[in-house]
Amino acid sequence: MTKFAEIAVALPIDKLFQYKIPEELYNDVKIGVRVFVPFGPRTIVGYVVGLNDSAEVANIKEIKNVIDKQPVVNDEMLSLAKWISENYFCSWGEAIGATIPGGIKKGKESIGSRIKIPEVRPEDLIMTDPHVLMEEQKWALDEIVRSIDKNEFRTYLLHGITASGKTEVYLQAIDIVLQKGKQAIMLVPEIALTPQTIERFVSRFGHRVAVIHSHLTPAKRFLEWKKIKDGKADIVVGARSAIFSPMSKLGLIIIDEEHETTYKQDDVPRYNARDVAEERARMNKCPLILGSATPSLESYYKAKHGDYKLIRITKRIEDRLLPKMKIVDMRMDLATRKKITIFSKVLLDAMEKALNAGKQVIIFLNRRGFSTFINCKKCGLVIKCKRCDVTMVYHYEEKRLVCHYCNYHQAPPDICPKCKSGYIKYFGLGTEKVESELSRMFPNIKIARMDSDTTVKKGSHDRILEKFRSGAVNVLVGTQMIAKGLDFPQVTLVGVVSADVTLNIPDFRSSERTFNLLTQVGGRAGRGEDGGEVIVQTYAPDHYSILAAAKHDYDKFYNEEIISRKELLFPPFTNLVKVVVRARNDDLTRQAAQALAEALRAKDRDAMIAGPAPAPMARVRGYYRYNILLKGRDKKAMCALLKKVLSVHRKPHGVLVAVDVDPISM
Numbered sequence: 001m002t003k004f005a006e007i008a009v010a011l012p013i014d015k016l017f018q019y020k021i022p023e024e025l026y027n028d029v030k031i032g033v034r035v036f037v038p039f040g041p042r043t044i045v046g047y048v049v050g051l052n053d054s055a056e057v058a059n060i061k062e063i064k065n066v067i068d069k070q071p072v073v074n075d076e077m078l079s080l081a082k083w084i085s086e087n088y089f090c091s092w093g094e095a096i097g098a099t100i101p102g103g104i105k106k107g108k109e110s111i112g113s114r115i116k117i118p119e120v121r122p123e124d125l126i127m128t129d130p131h132v133l134m135e136e137q138k139w140a141l142d143e144i145v146r147s148i149d150k151n152e153f154r155t156y157l158l159h160g161i162t163a164s165g166k167t168e169v170y171l172q173a174i175d176i177v178l179q180k181g182k183q184a185i186m187l188v189p190e191i192a193l194t195p196q197t198i199e200r201f202v203s204r205f206g207h208r209v210a211v212i213h214s215h216l217t218p219a220k221r222f223l224e225w226k227k228i229k230d231g232k233a234d235i236v237v238g239a240r241s242a243i244f245s246p247m248s249k250l251g252l253i254i255i256d257e258e259h260e261t262t263y264k265q266d267d268v269p270r271y272n273a274r275d276v277a278e279e280r281a282r283m284n285k286c287p288l289i290l291g292s293a294t295p296s297l298e299s300y301y302k303a304k305h306g307d308y309k310l311i312r313i314t315k316r317i318e319d320r321l322l323p324k325m326k327i328v329d330m331r332m333d334l335a336t337r338k339k340i341t342i343f344s345k346v347l348l349d350a351m352e353k354a355l356n357a358g359k360q361v362i363i364f365l366n367r368r369g370f371s372t373f374i375n376c377k378k379c380g381l382v383i384k385c386k387r388c389d390v391t392m393v394y395h396y397e398e399k400r401l402v403c404h405y406c407n408y409h410q411a412p413p414d415i416c417p418k419c420k421s422g423y424i425k426y427f428g429l430g431t432e433k434v435e436s437e438l439s440r441m442f443p444n445i446k447i448a449r450m451d452s453d454t455t456v457k458k459g460s461h462d463r464i465l466e467k468f469r470s471g472a473v474n475v476l477v478g479t480q481m482i483a484k485g486l487d488f489p490q491v492t493l494v495g496v497v498s499a500d501v502t503l504n505i506p507d508f509r510s511s512e513r514t515f516n517l518l519t520q521v522g523g524r525a526g527r528g529e530d531g532g533e534v535i536v537q538t539y540a541p542d543h544y545s546i547l548a549a550a551k552h553d554y555d556k557f558y559n560e561e562i563i564s565r566k567e568l569l570f571p572p573f574t575n576l577v578k579v580v581v582r583a584r585n586d587d588l589t590r591q592a593a594q595a596l597a598e599a600l601r602a603k604d605r606d607a608m609i610a611g612p613a614p615a616p617m618a619r620v621r622g623y624y625r626y627n628i629l630l631k632g633r634d635k636k637a638m639c640a641l642l643k644k645v646l647s648v649h650r651k652p653h654g655v656l657v658a659v660d661v662d663p664i665s666m
């Protein structure tokens with residue numbers, strides 16, 4: 001008779017707890033159900049992960065109540081959660097919590113949605129037939145079907161430029177999986193979960209499609225989850241958390257835009273859905289397709305070394321042309337016009353021409369609030385850390401430049417150390433300024449701006465795009481929010497105000513981001529009959545990420561970038577683990593971070609440990625934050641070192657420590 005239960009709790013405690021099962025609950029306590037248990041002075045929710053006949057401790061407490069009649073997590077999800085806890089530095093209970101919808105965890109109402117996802121009713125359904133595949137699409141599908149037929153785990157990297165027909169390959173692969181009586185999950189970045197994407201799936205597969213995204217209310221989310229759990233959906237299309245869809249006959253997982261950083265969760269458990277998908281595909285003996293026009297360096301490296309099978313689609317459907325990309329050297333613009341301006345003459349002329357012809361224009365500036373770098377407008381120099389090759393960040397309070405990886409400091413120069421000019425300036429331009437400059441210069445045109453400031457209100461996102469689509473607005477100014485997926489045939493010109501904003505964010509992935517963003521943003525131009533042009537302004541016109549993007553040449557970019565990753569020992573040659581120390585007092589935080597870094601170094605003299613250094617957002621919601629960065633080839637060994645040190649290390653009262661494995665930013 002099982003009388004005791006092993007309980008995992010959703011707290012950062014790396015162990016299980018044993019509780020006694022009261023007689024009246026003998027039949028109800030099963031593996032995978034949630035229970036209420038006394039925990040110190042509180043009552044909390046726990047997950048039953050094991051049952052025993054005997055107790056290991058005396059004075060054992062009793063389970064208070066059972067919440068679920070049926071298990072909310074099955075064996076597969078329990079194993080997957082276990083894997084997450086071992087790889088992303090969290091407890092098993094915290095990881096289990098991530099696999100079930102938030103609505104049933106707490107039952108709280110969520111914040112309202114910004115993007116309205118239409119509900120498809122049966123009478124709206126117009127079914128569409130599959131396309132006859134082009135040659136390269138067919139090769140891609142044949143490869144994947146081989147793994148489907150063999151029930152084999154294998155990861156495919158599908159590298160194809162935008163509009164090369166990747167999604168059509170996904171749809172037909174899913175169709176084959178369904179014919180075999182199996183199911184499929186397709187992850188897309190949140191921002192790509194547009195009504196068009198969903199309609200494309202629903203019009204091919206009808207009501208066997210479930211959709212999971214963060215704008216669902218908890219109740220809706222729960223209904224979709226239940227539909228999947230009850231076997232009433234065979235295809236799930238969703239954002240990151242959809243990787244935990246409780247399907248019992250999984251036969252295929254697809255991750256579109258696999259390079260997207262939104263697949264990484266920035267809260268506990270800090271998993272990357274791309275890696276979780278790989279583990280889940282392995283457990284289910286099924287293929288995983290990673291698709292992208294600009295694969296992550298990590299994935300392309302694995303494909304080149306045979307860990308993944310690389311499939312390429314090199315041609316666009318109907319041989320549609322890629323837009324022409326022109327690079328404008330802002331140093332030259334300054335030299336000829338003798339003043340620092342937001343818009344070069346080239347971009348101004350092109351805008352005038354497009355607007356006079358009645359066309360639409362997109363102006364892009366990815367200005368992130370905290371990345372203030374110093375840039376010489378004459379020669380283009382940006383000051384970088386000697387040790388890390390990442391951009392130094394200007395800190396107002398101390399009036400110093402700081403490296404956010406290793407904490408190297410230096411005074412900001414008054415004249416450029418390279419060309420000795422006095423045109424060395426802080427880069428402080430944002431979309432709001434761009435908008436006001438534009439309306440001053442073009443008083444008769446209608447301008448709309450889309451960034452996180454203008455889309456706070458529910459529905460505002462849709463309203464802005466609708467105005468642009470209808471032609472009521474001539475110029476759309478925006479951040480990366482407008483880089484993806486938008487399809488406006490009247491747009492013939494895309495202007496990138498400064499490629500340098502992304503290039504100079506203090507991050508080792510800044511070149512990769514720049515290449516991705518330019519490629520995506522460029523894809524917004526010339527989608528109609530009239531073709532299009534992309535104009536990219538920069539003070540670094542010779543940078544390989546900009547040159548390669550202008551030539552639409554991913555391999556050229558990869559071949560340069562991989563050399564610098566290797567030299568500086570960044571991923572894919574190492575794994576990173578970021579330790580964030582935070583507290584309400586600056587001195588206290590810095591000292592605590594220093595003490596922790598020293599304790600780590602004392603335990604392992606060979607470990608590569610950098611910092612502490614102030615975080616890029618050094619102060620968030622009243623907390624000061626310092627980062628310690630561990631670099632190494634063995635992720636598990638680094639986690640083990642951290643666990644060991646953190647379990648004995650005494651930190652001052654009020655100091656909090658968070659650990660992020662494979663962080664996507666500092």
Ligand code: ADP
Pocket residue numbers: 131132133134137160161162163164165166167168169317
């Ligand atoms: P990607 O996912 O690579 O951006 P899509 O699959 O969305 O590309 O294809 C781009 C467009 O071409 C879509 O409108 C799609 O319906 C169409 N398309 C895809 N494959 C074919 C094909 N074999 N023949 C004709 N049209 C196709």
Ligand code: ZN
Pocket residue numbers: 376377378379380381416417418419420421
């Ligand atoms: Zn200079």
Ligand code: ZN
Pocket residue numbers: 385386387388389403404405406407408
């Ligand atoms: Zn440094």
